[in-house]
Amino acid sequence: MVVGVTPAQLRAHIDASGLSIREWATTVAGRDPRTVERWLAGEGIPASAADWLSRLGDVTATRNRATVTIER
Numbered sequence: 065m066v067v068g069v070t071p072a073q074l075r076a077h078i079d080a081s082g083l084s085i086r087e088w089a090t091t092v093a094g095r096d097p098r099t100v101e102r103w104l105a106g107e108g109i110p111a112s113a114a115d116w117l118s119r120l121g122d123v124t125a126t127r128n129r130a131t132v133t134i135e136r
Contacts, residue, residue, distance in 0.1 A: 069114040071104050081123045081130075092123055092130045 078088045078100075089100040093113075103109045109117065121133035 069109055069117050071106055074100070074103055074109070074117060077117065077120055077123065081125045083125050088125070091125055091128070092132060 078085060081088055081092060083091065085100055085104070086097040089095045089097040093100060095113075103113075116134070119135045121135050122131075123133070124131045
């Protein structure tokens with residue numbers, strides 16, 4: 065796992081979006097919900113995903129669409 069990206073930070077991103085884990089995983093992250101659930105359980109987040117998560121800004125989402133701001 066990349067330093068600075070914790071399951072708690074991931075949970076905060078999901079909670080802030082107002083989506084369920086399943087909805088967030090598929091709509092925002094483009095990942096299988098089981099993968100995101102493993103990350104939340106403390107399994108290592110791959111470096112590429114951790115980098116993306118560390119730059120994740122605002123997420124405006126509905127069940128079918130997400131607008132994501134990525135910080136440079």
